[in-house]
Amino acid sequence: MTEARTSCINPRCNRTYKQEHEGQEVICGKCFRSLPDAVRTNHRRYWREYRKWDRRIKRTRDELKILHMRVIRDRFGTMIDCHWDAEIKPYFLSPEKPEGLDAFLEEVGL
Structure with missing residues (x-):
């Protein structure tokens, strides 16, 4: 019996x-520590x-x-989701290209 596994978002x-939910995304501790300090601080907050x-x-x-507090809690849940999609995933999935000849030639269109 093979159990479903979820890999770190860093390719x-x-x-x-271990996969707990369908469509779950995780980041390992090592990759989380490699994020910029500001991104980590905001996510933890x-x-x-x-x-x-x-x-x-x-x-x-x-x-x-309870109803009022759930609204506030859900607002922070939405902020976590938005931060994950806007800051954390793009950092690993589309990293910035280093300055150099290859980046310059691609920018020029050659």
């Missing part, structure tokens, strides 16, 4: 993880806020407060 990385609101929802019993 040059060979790490795989979004996740910290998401988990904070999730804990608050679990502690609260008032239904109106």
